[in-house]
Amino acid sequence: MESSIRFELIKEDKYTKARLGKLHTPHGVIETPIFMPVGTKATVKTMTPEELKEIGSQIILSNTYHLYLRPGHDLIKEAGGLHKFMHWDGPILTDSGGFQVFSLGDLRKITEEGVKFQSHIDGSRHFISPEKSIEIQNALGSDIAMAFDECAPYPASHDYVKNSLERTTRWAKRCIDAHQNPNQALFGIVQGGMYKDLREQSAKELVALDFPGYAIGGLSVGEPAEMMYDMLDFTVPFLPREKPRYNMGVGTPDYLIESVMRGIDMADCVLPTRIARNGTFLTSAGRIAIKNAKHERDFTPVDPECDCYCCKNYSKAYLRHLFREKEILGARLASIHNLHFLLKLMENIREAIRNDDLLAFRETFYKKYGYEL
Amino acid sequence: MESSIRFELIKEDKYTKARLGKLHTPHGVIETPIFMPVGTKATVKTMTPEELKEIGSQIILSNTYHLYLRPGHDLIKEAGGLHKFMHWDGPILTDSGGFQVFSLGDLRKITEEGVKFQSHIDGSRHFISPEKSIEIQNALGSDIAMAFDECAPYPASHDYVKNSLERTTRWAKRCIDAHQNPNQALFGIVQGGMYKDLREQSAKELVALDFPGYAIGGLSVGEPAEMMYDMLDFTVPFLPREKPRYNMGVGTPDYLIESVMRGIDMADCVLPTRIARNGTFLTSAGRIAIKNAKHERDFTPVDPECDCYCCKNYSKAYLRHLFREKEILGARLASIHNLHFLLKLMENIREAIRNDDLLAFRETFYKKYGYEL
Numbered sequence: 001m002e003s004s005i006r007f008e009l010i011k012e013d014k015y016t017k018a019r020l021g022k023l024h025t026p027h028g029v030i031e032t033p034i035f036m037p038v039g040t041k042a043t044v045k046t047m048t049p050e051e052l053k054e055i056g057s058q059i060i061l062s063n064t065y066h067l068y069l070r071p072g073h074d075l076i077k078e079a080g081g082l083h084k085f086m087h088w089d090g091p092i093l094t095d096s097g098g099f100q101v102f103s104l105g106d107l108r109k110i111t112e113e114g115v116k117f118q119s120h121i122d123g124s125r126h127f128i129s130p131e132k133s134i135e136i137q138n139a140l141g142s143d144i145a146m147a148f149d150e151c152a153p154y155p156a157s158h159d160y161v162k163n164s165l166e167r168t169t170r171w172a173k174r175c176i177d178a179h180q181n182p183n184q185a186l187f188g189i190v191q192g193g194m195y196k197d198l199r200e201q202s203a204k205e206l207v208a209l210d211f212p213g214y215a216i217g218g219l220s221v222g223e224p225a226e227m228m229y230d231m232l233d234f235t236v237p238f239l240p241r242e243k244p245r246y247n248m249g250v251g252t253p254d255y256l257i258e259s260v261m262r263g264i265d266m267a268d269c270v271l272p273t274r275i276a277r278n279g280t281f282l283t284s285a286g287r288i289a290i291k292n293a294k295h296e297r298d299f300t301p302v303d304p305e306c307d308c309y310c311c312k313n314y315s316k317a318y319l320r321h322l323f324r325e326k327e328i329l330g331a332r333l334a335s336i337h338n339l340h341f342l343l344k345l346m347e348n349i350r351e352a353i354r355n356d357d358l359l360a361f362r363e364t365f366y367k368k369y370g371y372e373l
Numbered sequence: 374m375e376s377s378i379r380f381e382l383i384k385e386d387k388y389t390k391a392r393l394g395k396l397h398t399p400h401g402v403i404e405t406p407i408f409m410p411v412g413t414k415a416t417v418k419t420m421t422p423e424e425l426k427e428i429g430s431q432i433i434l435s436n437t438y439h440l441y442l443r444p445g446h447d448l449i450k451e452a453g454g455l456h457k458f459m460h461w462d463g464p465i466l467t468d469s470g471g472f473q474v475f476s477l478g479d480l481r482k483i484t485e486e487g488v489k490f491q492s493h494i495d496g497s498r499h500f501i502s503p504e505k506s507i508e509i510q511n512a513l514g515s516d517i518a519m520a521f522d523e524c525a526p527y528p529a530s531h532d533y534v535k536n537s538l539e540r541t542t543r544w545a546k547r548c549i550d551a552h553q554n555p556n557q558a559l560f561g562i563v564q565g566g567m568y569k570d571l572r573e574q575s576a577k578e579l580v581a582l583d584f585p586g587y588a589i590g591g592l593s594v595g596e597p598a599e600m601m602y603d604m605l606d607f608t609v610p611f612l613p614r615e616k617p618r619y620n621m622g623v624g625t626p627d628y629l630i631e632s633v634m635r636g637i638d639m640a641d642c643v644l645p646t647r648i649a650r651n652g653t654f655l656t657s658a659g660r661i662a663i664k665n666a667k668h669e670r671d672f673t674p675v676d677p678e679c680d681c682y683c684c685k686n687y688s689k690a691y692l693r694h695l696f697r698e699k700e701i702l703g704a705r706l707a708s709i710h711n712l713h714f715l716l717k718l719m720e721n722i723r724e725a726i727r728n729d730d731l732l733a734f735r736e737t738f739y740k741k742y743g744y745e746l
Contacts, residue, residue, distance in 0.1 A: 317448065
């Protein structure tokens with residue numbers, strides 16, 4: 001099947017493996033590298049689609065596992081697909097449900113056929129196979145679907161990870177065979193845990209299947225940062241230069257910068273919106289916990305360098321008041337700010353790549369942010 | 374002190390006591406009759422000020438009792454006043470704190486001097502007198518402050534209510550003496566419970582004090598609707614024709630229409646936003662409980678006649694999904710819709726008064742809404 005997306009490689013950085021690109025999808029063009037806000041249950045928590053656009057969101061991610069359970073992919077298909085259901089007309093990437101299902105622990109059982117599991121909501125019994133995952137994602141109608149994989153835990157034995165990645169490759173083939181939606185691109189997911197030989201094996205097997213894009217899965221699962229960087233350094237070169245690369249579940253500024261430097265084009269994470277709802281703000285000078293008493297009478301914005309709606313119009317004192325009173329507007333403003341912060345960071349990264357200036361940008365950013373190089 | 378507001382009586386209805394007016398305040402002109410969204414803790418729950426304007430909010434109400442406890446009126450004064458603190462540049466009315474303090478029941482004790490009470494948050498001990506209430510409201514810097522009154526419970530004996538209203542009159546005088554902010558108008562509050570002789574006494578005593586506006590307090594406190602309408606019929610004629618009249622705590626469509634017909638210019642209530650957060654929508658065909666299973670696969674808007682952001686872009690099925698999943702966007706969309714519904718109702722009421730058409734408008738509205746005349 002001809003792919004419904006096209007990746008245009010605009011420029012490669014002189015000094016790092018960072019790349020500037022454009023990903024053409026049925027719902028619009030994404031400038032890469034990009035961060036994807038997460039809208040787990042067909043809503044990026046607290047935000048409207050218009051607000052997401054306003055802060056520069058180009059693509060969002062939604063979760064197959066959650067939408068399958070509630071409200072059901074058949075209902076969303078009946079509504080005209082996920083875009084129409086949630087009133088977002090930009091590109092959407094759906095995960096495969098694999099990661100969520102495997103995270104259920106004792107509630108799931110893996111066989112060659114697929115995964116049996118019990119709903120975390122009501123204990124009801126379900127079965128997701130590669131074919132089922134693709135059926136659900138086809139029904140949701142996302143622009144990019146992900147192959148159903150197993151994200152091996154960390155740590156895990158070489159044997160366990162080898163078996164797991166080989167099954168992931170077999171499942172990847174089944175996903176390709178099952179895939180029916182001509183307006184949806186299917187990405188493969190490289191696994192292999194923290195073993196380089198297995199990362200190489202997984203990458204080669206999946207590249208042979210010729211997916212239009214590749215994710216690197218099984219990173220940012222509790223391993224030390226240096227180990228993740230090492231795995232990226234090692235794995236990315238096995239992936240085709242002309243296809244987009246996606247590091248799953250990465251959303252701190254340092255992880256984003258380090259991923260991009262290693263050749264990553266896309267990333268996603270619930271972190272910015274999750275910590276927002278707890279009153280933590282990402283700023284150019286590091287994180288701020290707004291509920292801290294020291295902000296009580298601070299009438300300055302959270303980040304004086306930020307031009308988001310929150311920073312232009314509200315003070316730390318007001319935000320602290322909203323969070324102390326558990327007012328929804330607080331969670332909204334923090335979500336706007338944190339997502340804007342990461343999206344602006346990606347914009348600055350793209351600009352730095354354009355100017356072959358990424359290393360200097362990184363140094364300046366880290367110094368201000370308080371991150372040790 | 375010269376009043377900082379001016380009420381312009383544009384037109385009186387031919388067939389009812391309804392009036393069309395303009396209330397000029399330091400932060401803008403309000404077309405009356407108007408409904409005021411409630412922003413208890415310096416935020417209309419879930420909404421930004423821009424969204425409030427978008428749906429036609431002309432003035433909002435904020436609560437003195439809550440802001441006095443948290444974050445404190447001194448902090449808000451330091452922030453530059455309530456408008457700046459919460460980023461709302463339109464008119465604000467603050468209540469006196471009286472109603473909230475009296476609602477504390479066993480936690481408060483009334484004397485001639487004022488009311489001793491314990492905070493509902495942490496049990497800390499406080500004292501609010503007429504002077505203190507005015508001091509707080511002066512610090513908040515609202516456009517309209519309310520005199521500190523006692524809202525007698527319903528039912529209450531003639532003796533109790535008589536004592537209470539006479540103390541309210543004495544307190545009203547103390548409020549006038551204490552009032553210092555030249556950019557703030559102070560309204561008196563007529564009490565008298567469900568006794569006509571006491572309503573008359575209270576109205577006459579307060580009118581003699583020459584406030585720039587009058588509220589009718591102590592209604593919508595549990596009495597039958599007919600009793601409230603009877604009290605309005607009786608009391609309003611004692612109030613000066615050339616000054617605005619405010620029925621406190623009224624926010625259902627029928628109460629609003631009936632109040633306006635009896636000569637009321639302003640009203641407020643938490644109802645539209647409170648029921649919104651519970652998934653109840655006010656529509657032209659009556660109330661809708663969105664969590665009801667019958668809306669599961671209903672892909673039509675909540676109110677096909679409504680042109681609000683929620684009804685233009687989202688289906689009942691999506692809204693039901695959001696409420697089932699306790700997603701904040703659900704509470705936001707319902708709040709936008711319900712406030713828009715009441716503000717649009719008031720706009721239609723103003724148009725009907727302009728055309729001497731209010732009685733016909735009322736009949737049509739009630740028939741559709743399912744309200745018995």
